[in-house]
Amino acid sequence: GGFQVQLYESREDIRKAKIVRGRSINLALSHRGREALKHIGMEEKIVSKGIPMKARMIHSLSGKRSPIPYGKKDQYILSVDRANLNKELLTGREKYSTTAITCISFQVILCFSYTPGGEEVQVNADFVVGCDGAFSVVRRQFLRQSRFNYSQTYIPHGYMELTMPPLDGQFALAPNFLHIWPRNTFMMIALPNLDKTFTCTLFMPFDEFDKITTGEQVLDLFQTYFPDAVPLIGADALKRDYFRLPAQAMVSVKCSPYHIGDSCVLMGDAAHAMVPFYGQGMNAGFEDCLVFDELMDQLNDDFGAVLPEFSRVRVPDAQAIVDLAMYNYIEMRAHVNSRWFRFRKHLDNFLHFLMPTTMIPLYTMVTFTRTRYHEALKRWHWQNKVGIRCFKFT
Amino acid sequence: GGFQVQLYESREDIRKAKIVRGRSINLALSHRGREALKHIGMEEKIVSKGIPMKARMIHSLSGKRSPIPYGKKDQYILSVDRANLNKELLTGREKYSTTAITCISFQVILCFSYTPGGEEVQVNADFVVGCDGAFSVVRRQFLRQSRFNYSQTYIPHGYMELTMPPLDGQFALAPNFLHIWPRNTFMMIALPNLDKTFTCTLFMPFDEFDKITTGEQVLDLFQTYFPDAVPLIGADALKRDYFRLPAQAMVSVKCSPYHIGDSCVLMGDAAHAMVPFYGQGMNAGFEDCLVFDELMDQLNDDFGAVLPEFSRVRVPDAQAIVDLAMYNYIEMRAHVNSRWFRFRKHLDNFLHFLMPTTMIPLYTMVTFTRTRYHEALKRWHWQNKVGIRCFKFT
Structure with missing residues (x-):
């Protein structure tokens, strides 16, 4: 306690921003993420706006649907809205001031440049937590340190999000499920949103994305692999929305250690980005905070002791979940x-x-x-x- | 043919420079490297100044020496002097002008800064070959490209070089061998030089290097693990030279692809740095040139075709040797x-x-x-x- 915290964010304040393109719309929240939210008294607020998913719903090619529960009867994961989650977390933490900036470089003395005018502003900090995502600028500075291990691996698949609108004012599919259309190398999933839409995510090799250049080809693809989804998304919407944004890449990042001396630490995707096939990306990031907080308590807020211990404890765990997510990808593809x-x-x-x-x-x-x-x-x-x-x- | 080539080097011209500290003194040259040298008509010049090593000479703890040939009777590898090799290659290629510069950043338009004054000079090039080593600045730009796979892994061992002087004007050990003192996690090797010295390289975990702070401890270490080498290097030299330079790190680098469009390609350590336990680092880099040249011939100097093909062909080969070198390290350590x-x-x-x-x-x-x-x-x-x-x- 007693730290003076300043939050820097390169994106526009999400509470004022229009929809952010090309980032996934909903996220899977499960136990680890909830424990971290509970720790800061925000679990209920987030969970109440999430949609429980008690099972996967497997869509076979013939249209047959088979539920496969995630666990026991009372075990479920939650579909939560990324924008709402960010808003709640920012508002809940309002005591920290936020400044929209683009971090262009990072030394142990922080060096930022503000986006609008482009003037460079130096910011001094005793301690920096780099939570700036899979393409972390803070992490880039780690690459200049001696003996920093790092890997980034792109998978040959891309993803694209499409919206399945409500049907007669109701969810077009059973809402309390994570819907999956598994077709070996092609796959689609759908997660429910509070507004009764589903966000469908199509996973396909980039090669296949590249082959499709006309609306008719999009329709062919869906008729061949996901025929039951065509009337629900709508043929016209499919033909149109497919070309809105190019397919997005997915990257897996591992590194070690997560800290520099007693002055900087990486968390979340900046430390361990993973492919989305285990639904643990956000949960692992939130659990980082919990683990860090537990160590701060155990080691009396002594950064010099907490940081090496955080790396020692957290690196093998994060690498395990990054590997598991990649394993799921490889298994799925095969x-x-x-x-x-x-x-x-x-x-x-x-x-x-x-x-x-x-x-x-x-x-x-x-x-x-x-x-x-x-x-x-x-x-x-x-x-x-x-x-x-x-x-x-x- | 017919290309106008400009060579940029961040280090001082090695033909004028004093000894470069902290870089290995001799290198192992074998078939692949020789084939590349032959291709540019320089094999004889280099080989004549190399020292053939026909076998490993294993030194047991008791002082027993057992030769293990590298192959058949006529097969040997060569110990070549790094400085001489660089000098010969620079002189042989004198038609290219060389400028000592430090590349600070690289765009598809090159942007250099000259070392002495520090002024920034922009250089335009149609095509860039990045051979700027394990810590390549050119490669750093690749990291900003989409879907570039990259990993750098430091091993827990460091290395340190020590000189074994001639004994009564002769080599202190049999010259036509690569001497090895294998002691599981501790290891020393020695390669012969033209001036009848041996360059000994001690490999040890950094943890162990850190433990040793006095000359007496150095001597203890050598008496325990490499007793037969102590009189040959000399107790006083050992105590002194051990503290000249800190132990150096070893990094393994893999990446893919090796090219950007038709305008840039990585070769050598910039594309695939490896730990030195297979003696293939230089050979793999030289073979890159040969493979590239073969593709240039096959594809009529069309960079747009050659570059993707070079990545397609060379990435799996380079990754295999990087992995083999790492495998040798792990096996050795175990x-x-x-x-x-x-x-x-x-x-x-x-x-x-x-x-x-x-x-x-x-x-x-x-x-x-x-x-x-x-x-x-x-x-x-x-x-x-x-x-x-x-x-x-x-």
């Missing part, structure tokens, strides 16, 4: 269709049913507990070995 | 001592003896052929499987 999805889930459930305390599904550990990510990954490797053996002998 | 070294080599030779055409040792493929690195790696994976099976059934 052989995920609706039949596989159901089989795999039933196998996991069957093993969990046989050995409820030892065989906790990986998804459950990641999504509904605060089991450290790297421990979840380790247990999963172990379970896979044991599980396969059980399966052989039963 | 369990390489003199006994292991001899056993492993004998196993490889035994398999090669049984099946001379199919079981070509990996080291031979990498060092004495131009088998594409990624193919050597693939064959090796395959051989390991078959080899283990053969071994089980014999």
